Amino acid sequence: MSDAFAYWAELTQADGSLVQLDLEEHGWAEPERLAQARAFTIVPKDTNSRWPFIRVHVPEGAKPIFKSRPIMNLKPFGVELFRAYAVGWFKDGESHWTWAFPNGSIETETDNPTIADLLAKSITDKMMADALAAQEAAKAAEQEEPNG
Amino acid sequence: MVASLSLRVYTGTNAATESAAVTGIDFISADNATNSSGNRTSNPVTVGTNSFSKHLRLKIDTAPANAVTNFKFWTDGTGQSNVALRAKLSQGTGGATPGTGGTTPSATALSGDADAYTYTSGAKGTWDSASYSTQNHVTKEMQLQLQPNASATPGNWTQETLNYSYDET
Numbered sequence: 678m679s680d681a682f683a684y685w686a687e688l689t690q691a692d693g694s695l696v697q698l699d700l701e702e703h704g705w706a707e708p709e710r711l712a713q714a715r716a717f718t719i720v721p722k723d724t725n726s727r728w729p730f731i732r733v734h735v736p737e738g739a740k741p742i743f744k745s746r747p748i749m750n751l752k753p754f755g756v757e758l759f760r761a762y763a764v765g766w767f768k769d770g771e772s773h774w775t776w777a778f779p780n781g782s783i784e785t786e787t788d789n790p791t792i793a794d795l796l797a798k799s800i801t802d803k804m805m806a807d808a809l810a811a812q813e814a815a816k817a818a819e820q821e822e823p824n825g
Numbered sequence: 826m827v828a829s830l831s832l833r834v835y836t837g838t839n840a841a842t843e844s845a846a847v848t849g850i851d852f853i854s855a856d857n858a859t860n861s862s863g864n865r866t867s868n869p870v871t872v873g874t875n876s877f878s879k880h881l882r883l884k885i886d887t888a889p890a891n892a893v894t895n896f897k898f899w900t901d902g903t904g905q906s907n908v909a910l911r912a913k914l915s916q917g918t919g920g921a922t923p924g925t926g927g928t929t930p931s932a933t934a935l936s937g938d939a940d941a942y943t944y945t946s947g948a949k950g951t952w953d954s955a956s957y958s959t960q961n962h963v964t965k966e967m968q969l970q971l972q973p974n975a976s977a978t979p980g981n982w983t984q985e986t987l988n989y990s991y992d993e994t
Contacts, residue, residue: 755848
């Protein structure tokens, strides 16, 4: 099992049995076992992290769903800011999502979570402040150098 | 496997020449994929002219377990005075690299474009809504162009925040 995702997952079946899923592997969404799922749980791999534990109850006839969403900065840093995870269920043409974020936040019933935007801004602002401070420190160090 | 996607710049005729993976882009008076201070110094954009349009796609370097989709783009919503940033999303066709339907980068003002700053966290632009699952496939193209007008203050462009996201299933 790879450790690229922050979560591992578990389905609670209608008969009470548990099925562990590796969400990074092709075929985790095997239709037969999904059809029998009554709860979909995602558990942080690092239990000391701030990632929240989430269990979603799946109504009869609904399909458990999962996705992750990397939030990327194109400019000025060109890095992944964080990855959010969403777990939920799909029925009658509608998806019902519960989102998990690295700061421990949870947001439900949306596909455009506000917390993702706030967190992206907060992380970018901090990176910008750190970059500016580093530039100023380098400039100050240059000015302090004694003339030869 | 968890998908691995990289940002690529497309240059040359019909933007068919794919760059290696890049982590940054320069808005300059030349058609290249370089991202460096030297590149910006050597190819400055004169006020009252446009940068060459920058043609971008995301490339799937490692295939996802199922698919990647719902590619969105947004900015912080505000830019430097007298310096427009224009965007044209969802251009051409995605699929096998380097994709098709790209247009040749140039310093001519984009047409059929939009103010990139109208794409914000609350109103994200759709870069591509198609779904991809194959290694080495690319998304549709996003074009960006810097347009400093004649009243723009010469010097470095204020760094603006540009973000994108996608969904992996």
